[in-house]
Amino acid sequence: MTENKPVLYGYFRSSATWRVRIALEVKGVDYEHRFINLLKKEQLSEEYKKVNPTQKVPSFITKEGKLLTQSQAIIEYLDEAYPNEPFLPKDPTERALQVATPKNKLSFLERWLPRDSRDSRSVLANFRVRTVSVTD
Numbered sequence: 001m002t003e004n005k006p007v008l009y010g011y012f013r014s015s016a017t018w019r020v021r022i023a024l025e026v027k028g029v030d031y032e033h034r035f036i037n038l039l040k041k042e043q044l045s046e047e048y049k050k051v052n053p054t055q056k057v058p059s060f061i062t063k064e065g066k067l068l069t070q071s072q073a074i075i076e077y078l079d080e081a082y083p084n085e086p087f088l089p090k091d092p093t094e095r096a097l098q099v100a101t102p103k104n105k106l107s108f109l110e111r112w113l114p115r116d117s118r119d120s121r122s123v124l125a126n127f128r129v130r131t132v133s134v135t136d
């Protein structure tokens with residue numbers, strides 16, 4: 001099977017795209033980011049409709065060329081496909097305990113979204129600091 005660089009279609013003001021971008025940064029995935037300008041309604045273009053018929057962002061094209069949608073599903077895929085820097089423990093009990101608590105790593109991806117910042121580094125720094133404090 002041919003493998004290419006994964007592609008993320010998203011927009012910097014999209015909270016759902018941010019979650020995926022943070023996950024990709026944490027995993028250190030080399031990917032291509034293609035911007036879909038929501039203010040210009042580019043998500044509604046015929047060209048983007050061919051990529052993702054739901055016409056939402058984010059869309060993630062895996063290195064095998066498969067389309068994934070829904071930020072949570074994409075993040076869970078990333079955690080399985082790129083096992084470094086795991087978001088959740090492998091042990092099923094520990095995993096269930098972490099998912100049940102409001103302070104789990106996946107919930108950080110959801111909650112710590114910048115409201116007015118375009119700087120993913122500060123978000124990522126926060127993410128790392130807080131996840132370390134939770135796991136320690």
Ligand SMILES: N[C@@H](CCC(=O)N[C@@H](CS)C(=O)NCC(=O)O)C(=O)O
Pocket residue numbers: 013014015016017038043055056057058069070071072
């Ligand atoms: N539940 C989806 C939400 C996707 C979504 O609603 N994305 C917004 C941006 S955050 C969007 O594409 N809006 C454009 C539109 O609805 O036309 C996810 O988590 O990926």
